[in-house]
Amino acid sequence: MHETARSDDDFNEDLLPDLPAGRTWVPVGSGESGDKVYCRSDGVAYAKLSQGLGAARLDGERRRTEWLAATGLGSLTVLDWRMSDSGACLVTRTVPGVSASELSASALSAAWPSIARQIKALHDLPVADCPFERGLSTMVDRAADVVGRGAVNPDFLDPDQRAIPAAVLLARLQADMPRRLAQEAGDLVVCHGDACLPNVMVDPDTYRCTGLIDLGRLGTADRYVDLALLLANARESWTSPGDAPAARARLFDIHAIAQPDQERLDFYLRLDPLTWG
Structure with missing residues (x-):
């Protein structure tokens, strides 16, 4: 991001x-x-x-x-x-519309199903046709480089992780790699790679998602990469207590995921801040 x-x-x-x-x-x-x-x-x-x-x-x-x-x-x-x-x-x-990050909470709620379907349409593209890879091993290697250069920006980390050395954060992720690699192998899709609201365009009149922008990280990866970032980035946009749970449920319903894996979401959310720098 x-x-x-x-x-x-x-x-x-x-x-x-x-x-x-x-x-x-x-x-x-x-x-x-x-x-x-x-x-x-x-x-x-x-x-x-x-x-x-x-x-x-x-x-x-x-x-x-x-x-x-x-x-x-x-x-x-x-x-x-x-x-x-x-x-x-x-x-x-120019992709028509406005960034989803500019929408009010009510407008984002109206656009959310279309946004979720757009991400799913991307994930449904044939993996074999995609020449770009940005899987877990690639991103952990990138994180190791960023951490090694001392280039992690603490502002990108969750507040409860900012006091923890970046090398420790990375080591925790690396220890979890075997399980995550196995999950990735069974659920590899074409991912946007930075599926945050600023990179999603929406028609403000119809609330239809008109396209995705900033595609520099597009490639094959675990679908939870996109799901984790989209949910995390949207959570600050909701104003009513029920908005976030409803958006989460709708997203996973559209993606036909009956039992979302919260640990998997958390893993990719912890990895992403270490890969920028």
Whole structure:
């Protein structure tokens, strides 16, 4: 969900494509991956600029975006791609709607079934057709690198874990690996990898999910990766005491999971903060 942002001075804006007369690229801040993000002034496209090692990661996002677009699932479309020694620029067509994170609690409740079905449609894609892998071993290796560099941001951790050394948190996850790997092998799907509300677009009038964005972590993984992040990210949006249990029940009902595994959800929720940095 997060990564340290770079200085604006690092980005080569010459990589942004020329636009028709009267159109400009408007900076809209930095993405959670550290990219600098721009919107076309007419709203039809977004551009991401990345620098250094991030350029290779952005290329991976481009390839994942192109692959998912070809499935007809209704997501991003790549309009332009540029890469040079100074960085990379990915331009995608705007997915209509608003981020689910901008919805009120009542609007999110109305959109929740469509969001759940969109995630399930992604999970239902044939695993054999997906050329991208982001399974548990890959993500634990990434976590080990982040922890080893001392790059874990404590703000991303649950409050009850912030006083615990990151190496201890990682060791606890590694001790649980054999069981989680066995579960993953029996429930491997195409995952978004960062299925948080800001990455889900919704039509604010019909409450229909219009697509998924920020696909840099898309790949085959345990379906609980997406379920854990979606539930955790949404919990702060609910206002009534019954909202969270109702949303949880609806999500698992749509995904045909009769007995949700809370320990499995907790495992992936503990792993994710260690993989950003």
